[in-house]
Amino acid sequence: MSRLRSHLEETFQALKAKLRSIHHLRDTAALLSWDQETYMPPGGGEARAEQLATLHTLAHEAFISPEVESLLAAFMDPATGTLHEPIASSWEEAPKALLRETWRDFHRAKKLPPAFVAELERTCALAQQAWIQAKQHNAFTEFLPHLRTIVRLKREEADYLGYTETRYDALLDTYEPHMTTSRLLPLFSTLREQLTALLARIQDSSHRPDTSFFCQAFPPTQQLEVSRHILTAMGYDFAKGRLDISAHPFTTSFHPTDVRITTRLDERNPTVCLFSVLHEGGHALYEQGLPSEEYGTPLAEPVSLGIHESQSRLWENCVGRSQDFWQAYFPVLQQAFPTQLRNCSPEAWFRAVNFVQPSLIRVDADEVTYNLHIILRFELERALIEEDLPVEELPVQWQAKMQEYLGVRPAGDADGVLQDIHWAHGAFGYFPTYTIGNLCAAMLYRQACCDLPTLTRDIAQGQLLPLTHWLNTRVHRWGRQLSADELMTRITGHPISPEPFIRYLQEKYQYVYTL
Numbered sequence: 001m002s003r004l005r006s007h008l009e010e011t012f013q014a015l016k017a018k019l020r021s022i023h024h025l026r027d028t029a030a031l032l033s034w035d036q037e038t039y040m041p042p043g044g045g046e047a048r049a050e051q052l053a054t055l056h057t058l059a060h061e062a063f064i065s066p067e068v069e070s071l072l073a074a075f076m077d078p079a080t081g082t083l084h085e086p087i088a089s090s091w092e093e094a095p096k097a098l099l100r101e102t103w104r105d106f107h108r109a110k111k112l113p114p115a116f117v118a119e120l121e122r123t124c125a126l127a128q129q130a131w132i133q134a135k136q137h138n139a140f141t142e143f144l145p146h147l148r149t150i151v152r153l154k155r156e157e158a159d160y161l162g163y164t165e166t167r168y169d170a171l172l173d174t175y176e177p178h179m180t181t182s183r184l185l186p187l188f189s190t191l192r193e194q195l196t197a198l199l200a201r202i203q204d205s206s207h208r209p210d211t212s213f214f215c216q217a218f219p220p221t222q223q224l225e226v227s228r229h230i231l232t233a234m235g236y237d238f239a240k241g242r243l244d245i246s247a248h249p250f251t252t253s254f255h256p257t258d259v260r261i262t263t264r265l266d267e268r269n270p271t272v273c274l275f276s277v278l279h280e281g282g283h284a285l286y287e288q289g290l291p292s293e294e295y296g297t298p299l300a301e302p303v304s305l306g307i308h309e310s311q312s313r314l315w316e317n318c319v320g321r322s323q324d325f326w327q328a329y330f331p332v333l334q335q336a337f338p339t340q341l342r343n344c345s346p347e348a349w350f351r352a353v354n355f356v357q358p359s360l361i362r363v364d365a366d367e368v369t370y371n372l373h374i375i376l377r378f379e380l381e382r383a384l385i386e387e388d389l390p391v392e393e394l395p396v397q398w399q400a401k402m403q404e405y406l407g408v409r410p411a412g413d414a415d416g417v418l419q420d421i422h423w424a425h426g427a428f429g430y431f432p433t434y435t436i437g438n439l440c441a442a443m444l445y446r447q448a449c450c451d452l453p454t455l456t457r458d459i460a461q462g463q464l465l466p467l468t469h470w471l472n473t474r475v476h477r478w479g480r481q482l483s484a485d486e487l488m489t490r491i492t493g494h495p496i497s498p499e500p501f502i503r504y505l506q507e508k509y510q511y512v513y514t515l
Contacts, residue, residue: 008074008087012095015071018062019102020296025059027254034252034260036128038244049125057118064110072106075099081107094299097481101298104177111160120153124426131424132247140395140413147423148391151384154428158385168382171429175305176436178483181382184432187498188375191435192405194502198509199368202356205513209351213344218270222336226270227263227277229332234281234315235468236261237288248421249276249363251283251312255295259287270337271353272364275316282315283308285468289476299479305430306496307484309437310444311471317367317438318445318504319459319467326350328462354512358406360415368505371438372405377420377431385428440488442501444475447492 029052036048062068069078076083081103083096127146134143158170166181173179228243246262253259261280266272286302294300302308319325323346330346341349356366362373380397383389389397398417403409410416422430448470449455458466474491485495509515 011071011074015068015102016098016297018068018071022059022062023296025055025062029055029059030252030254033125036125037246037248037250038262042129042132045126045129049122049129052125053118053122056121057114060109060112060117061114063106064114068106072099072103076103078103078106094481097479098294098297098299101301101480105298108161108174111162112157113160116153116156116160120150120157120426123149123153124424127424127426128421131418131421135247135414135418138412138414138418140417143418143424144392147394150423150426151391151428154426155385155387166382166386168385168429171385172432173429175427175430175433176484177304178485179304179306179432179436184378188378188435190498191371191502192375194498195368195371195505196405198502198505199356199358201515202368202509202513205515207512207514209355209512210348211352211355213341214269214271214352216340217267218337218340220265220267220273223265223270223273224263226333226336227273230274230329231277231281233462233464234278234285235465236281236284240288241284243277249280251280251287253284253287256288256290256292256300259284270333274333275320275353276363278320279312279316282312285315285471286311286476289472290479291477294479297479299481301480303478303480303482303487304436304484305433306436307440307475307487309433310440311437311475313434313437314441314445314471318441319464321350321354321367322456322459323347323350324456324460326353327460351512354508356509356513358408360402360408360410361419363419367438368509369406371435374431374435376401376405378435381423381428381431436484436496439496439498439501440484442504443488443492443494443497444471446500446504447474 072078130146158167161170163170169180240257242260244262249263251261261284263273263276290300326346330349334341356368358369395417399409489495
């Protein structure tokens with residue numbers, strides 16, 4: 001090995017070591033956030049906000065430090081990210097991707113002053129506590145001052161980051177790199193048109209699934225036992241994970257060997273817990289499937305939130321709401337609830353869990369109406385960021401759009417504008433990734449069925465690991481080596497598109513509702 005090559009290898013390892021140390025700070029902050037949503041006493045909110053602000057500021061300062069810039073400069077022009085020769089022509093794609101994505105993150109982070117990062121983190125940590133109280137009290141006015149501050153700060157963040165077309169694009173790019181509003185608008189327009197047409201056909205159908213057996217008591221202990229059974233079958237490693245309860249289900253990862261999920265419980269409807277677990281289990285398998293040896297670098301990070309969401313929606317809907325899945329797992333559920341489900345069959349259960357009805361709550365929405373909830377949130381948060389909607393008018397606009405898109409109107413704020421925690425977290429630009437995930441899930445599942453000819457039979461026999469291994473190989477292990485479109489094209493032959501998802505829904509609900 002030449003002296004130059006040896007020096008570059010040493011510098012490359014030094015860069016990776018520095019990135020890992022920064023991730024230790026971020027993961028410690030993530031652990032405190034997980035605790036805040038699960039076990040922290042309510043009185044700890046203000047102190048936790050200061051702790052999180054300190055950790056995030058330390059991580060931010062360490063990442064934008066002259067040391068990191070100097071390490072990157074050994075490989076590229078730190079102003080443009082252009083790789084030096086011979087790295088550009090002779091290095092393998094994985095290390096080049098690590099450098100490319102690290103530079104992207106560094107370039108964005110460098111634009112955000114540490115004092116601003118601290119203020120944003122502190123504000124969002126306090127806002128989360130305020131959101132919980134406001135939702136419990138059904139009172140948007142209690143959350144309004146916090147949200148007003150967050151919207152102001154997110155506008156400032158977008159201005160710091162910079163954008164070509166719209167301010168919202170700068171925030172969208174945080175969660176879905178290279179996605180733009182101009183690309184989303186026609187995609188959402190097509191979806192809204194096709195989904196409302198399908199919904200109208202379903203509502204005109206005389207065939208309605210029987211859901212009467214939901215109106216019984218399903219003890220939480222048994223719900224959690226079934227959930228753990230399914231998670232284990234999916235390949236979720238409980239030696240490297242946990243299942244807990246929270247107000248809003250979520251997945252958090254500190255390392256591929258420590259990935260935790262939460263769910264929520266409804267004693268009158270076990271599907272709330274079951275589908276939350278399937279959903280979060282999909283996220284968790286992605287995190288557990290990332291390469292541990294690359295921890296702290298972009299090679300051990302998901303490519304985008306849309307791809308991340310594709311994993312959860314694939315397991316929740318393509319698998320979890322399929323006939324094949326319940327052929328295997330309805331007997332498990334019936335054994336846990338023999339009295340409640342004694343007069344129910346696998347076919348009746350399959351139809352019931354695919355019941356379509358416009359509803360108030362996004363996380364409980366069926367597959368046909370779910371993306372209408374997302375389009376609504378996309379339009380509202382975009383209007384907030386672009387200063388087209390005053391924050392105090394949000395509840396009124398929320399109700400109007402719910403009526404227009406779904407034909408339902410919330411009676412109060414808890415079932416309306418306060419139902420999601422995302423804005424309390426400052427996650428503006430996040431909601432579109434849910435729809436992107438739905439589209440990618442349909443594309444990936446169709447490809448998995450082509451690549452694994454016995455997949456549906458395996459699922460009907462309760463064998464879920466073949467699908468998990470396929471996802472490990474095709475999606476998880478790549479980290480951020482490829483963009484979302486590049487990854488989807490490599491796997492399916494096509495970039496992200498709504499057509500496979502629409503076709504999947506039409507075929508499925510034509511059967512369920514005899515259209």
